[in-house]
Each structure stands twice: as C-alpha cells, then as structure tokens.
Amino acid sequence: MSKYSSVKNNKISLDYRISFYSEDVPWICLILPFGLKLDVANSFFDYFHNQFNIITYESRLILDSSSLQVIDGELTVENHVKDLMVVLNHKNIEDTILVGYCSGAGIALAAANQNPNRFSYLILVNGEFVLLNDRDCVTQYGIDIDNLLPIAAIDRSKAEFILNRLQPKKSYKVRNTFWRKFTLFTTTFF
Template identity: 30%
Template sequence: MTKKEETLETTSDVLLRWTQLNEIIDIAFTIKPIVLGSEFPTRIRKSSDEFFDVTFRKVCKYLHLDEHIEVINVIDEDLSFFEQLISEVVFSYVENNKLLNSWSDTDIKLAIEQHFVSKINPIQFPSYDLAKLNVYTFGEDKNPAIIMALPCGMPLVIAQKWIEHLSNDYFVITWETRGLFADINVSSFALDANVKDLIQIIDYFNPKNTHVFGMCSGAVVALKAIHQFPEKFSSASFWHGDYNWRDKDIWTKYQKDLKATLCIAKTSINEASVIRDIICAKKSRLSLPASLACTFMYPYLNGKLFYNYANLNESIQDFEINEIVKEIETPILIATSKDDSIAHPKGSTKLNEHLKNSVYYERVDGDHSSFFDAPLELIEVLKNFMNGASSKTDYDIVVI
C-alpha cells in the first residue's frame, strides 16, 4: 500500500468515526424527550459493543441525561414499553455499525459543540394566555424566515433533518405544542389557541417575510392562521396535511381509528390513561423505524400527556376546512405522496383544487414517515417554490 493510499484510508476512517459519533449524539437527542418526561430513570440494555456503550454514556453525560438513564444488563421482557422503544433505537444502530474505538471526553465535547443540538436557540415563550411554549430558532435572523408548524404534540426532533438543511439559507423558527411540553397545565387546547400561539411567535420575531411550513396536523394550524391573518404570511407549504373535508371517504383507516380513540381519551385523564395503557400493551408503533416510533409515541408517555394530546388533536380533526379554502389567496405549495397511509393524499389533492394560488407536488415513492427524512427532492421542490414558483401557472403537478 502506498503512502497516498494509507493517507486516504486514514482520512476515511476518521470521517467514519466522526460520522458515527454524530449519529450517537442523534440517538441521545431522539430519546431525550421520553427520558426527561419519564417518572423513573430509563433503563437501557447494554449492547454487544463496549465502545458504543462507553461513548453513549459520555454523550448522555454532556447532554445532562446521565442522571435519568441506567445502562444495565436486563432482559427485554423486564423493560417497560418506552424502555423497549429506546433499546430498539440503540440496538438497531449497534447491529448496523461497528465502532472502531472509544472516544475521549475532549472529542465528544467538540462533536457536541459542532452538532445540530448545540445550534438550537431555545426560548421559554409566554403565549397570549401566558401558557409557556418551548420556542426554538436556527440560522441567522437576517435570512428569510420560515416558521415550522410541527405535527401537533410531536417533539422538536421530528423536524431535525429539515431544520438542518433549511437553516443554512433561512431563519427557521418553530415551537413545541402547548400542553405537551413546557406547560402541561394549560387552559385551552382548541385549534384557535394554537393559531394564536403561531401568530404570537411571529409578532415576537417580526420578520419582514414569513413562510409557514405546516407538517401533517400542523398544516391545519397553518391553514387557519393564513385565513385569519393573511397579512402575516408571504407564502406557505403544507406537507402530508391531515385535513377534514366532511368526507370520511378521504380519511385513511389510521385517521378514522385515531379520531375514535381521541374522542374517548379527551373525556378525562382516567379514560386517557386506560386507552394509553391499552395502546402501549399492544406495542402500537405504526410499523415505523425505531427512531421515528420513539418520537411519534411521545404523547403516550403518561395519561396526562395523552389526555392533552387527545383534546388538542381532536379539535384539529374536527375543523372542517371547506368553508375557508376558497377565500385564501396566499401562494401555497402542497406536497403529498400516493403511499401515505396516515394522512390521505386525496385530502391534499382536493386542497390544491380549491385554492386560488397553489402548486401541487406528489411523490410516487415515499410514505408519510419518509417525509421526515427531508429527501433532497423535496428540499429542491421547496426552494424552487420559495424562489418564485408561486402560482398554478408555473406548474400544476410534478410527479417523480
């Protein structure tokens, strides 16, 4: 082997090791909402990779999770539902990656300082009714603003990959839903309360031009905000939106089942706790990848959270968008895929048909969960739209 080949191999090994370390930080960030929200310390099974276990413990220490985690020898059956979820995240990584060595405290500290986690600018924000919200910003505030309406009740980490891409060119603002994070004892879970949260945040930062990026149920919050406060927004994009058209034929089985579940769970914390226990006993994970399942299941962490989540999302599912869509003139990008079995794609198709100023994009391949991976094709679609494709005359439908 030549010296040049040795240098290339060494460089390749270094890049691999730093990639692995960043992926381990991602794991800690993914499990953080559940770990911090759990009543007792979270037990995680030791893996078969000692290098991973040592590195993982050090990462958790720097992210202030070490006091909430116990990495121990324990069989899977003795773990709780959420402990099993977290162990699945860890073990799915260990099975597919072999660490080359352990990491020094100095290197781990440096990696965390350079990681997405350290680029978060958190603000504990009082909304219009003094409910506390976790608000986050990314990127430089001199750039055009994008405010993200996350799927209601989901932790920030669900949008991490999108934020990492967009914060290079945009000032990204987002928040975690009322009643599920900073303040779980709020007085209102209504859709209007969430719209007011969005407007309050925009007024606080006061950007010149604001694009609202609505994901799943967050698209409904964004849609209603645009209808009520059109002057606040220059454009919008709705991704795999969960819309109520007064037509249950364009609801998926998941949407119908969730609606029935939420109607029961919203009546009391006791009812919510019973339903939550049944869901967790059945290990309901929507056949999602382990890391995404860990995020999606956060609202089921305890009865109080699930009660709040039920009231919040039942209000959103109840809102019929028929009456407002024809009055909206804001340029809007609508994106979905034929493979979405969570939010029916025909809901998005119908929205495009009713809006005055929309662009429609439909993927042939890619389901609801793959959207959160921030596929490059979707990033390009968004940037093209933001750069001027703002009416049906530009292109009506693009399918790849």
C-alpha cells in the same frame, strides 16, 4: 446554530427553537404536529439552516406536566393560531414561509386565512386536517386515525403497536430535481 427559548402567551409558556442565518434570506416557520418536541425538527433545521432563517415551536399545553389542568377551550384552533402569532411577533418576524405538518397543517391553514399578509407561502405536508370544519372533507385515512388515537393514548405499548403498523409500505419515484430533494428531506424529517 439554533437556540431554544420560550415566550408566554398569557400564562402559557411556549417553547420554540430558532436559527438565524442572514437578514437577506426568508424565514421558514414550521408548525409541528401536536404533541411533538422541538428536537423532532433536527433534520429540518439541518437541511435548511444554510438557506433560510428557521423558527418552530411546541404546541400549547400538550407536552406540559401531567399535573397541569387543561381548561376546557384551551386547545382551540384559535388559541393555537394566537400562539403562532405570539412566537412570530416576539421575534419580529413579519413575513414567513409557513410549513404546517400533519395537525400543524390545520393550524397553518387557519393562520394563513386569518393573517394572509404575514405569510409569503403556505406549505401543507402530509397528515390529515379537516377543511371548512366539514366532516365530508375527512378522508378514510383521517377517520381511521381518529379511531386509532384514543387507543394509542391508553398506554405506551398500545401507542408503539399502532405506530409500527402505520409505517409506509411503498416508496414513490420522483422525477423532478426539486421534488427529489424535497422527498429526500421528507424521508429524513417526516
């Protein structure tokens, strides 16, 4: 059974979700894409709750009330990494499998680089993230997404229009059993 709670990093409240299965199994920490609520991880929790202890959290400030003023520099990679560490430290999680999904993959990379002894595995899932702060590492897909996001932010109808156009059009065959399970999971969760 998972529980929802929150912890503060300075004045910023971080909502998180946790599921504890056993002291004998490893932890998985899922870093969600920016702007997604904890419930998006329902399938992730359903799939792994009998094998791992699980924790995830919402990114800072993005889902907070629109009346909240975001100060310049609040949404830096460094602050997102600090948030991750605050959540893990709050629950005394010293070693975890780190799963970064989409924009969460960029945070996972930075966190693993800054705290390599805290993570037993690093799993980066789909999405686009820039390596080494180098624009030459950005794919055409990433450039397209960067151009579409400001349009999607205009209003809900534009966001829905763009989201409907970004749905995958082909499926992939998977041969290995582990990847077949993972693929089933990714199609449900992602």
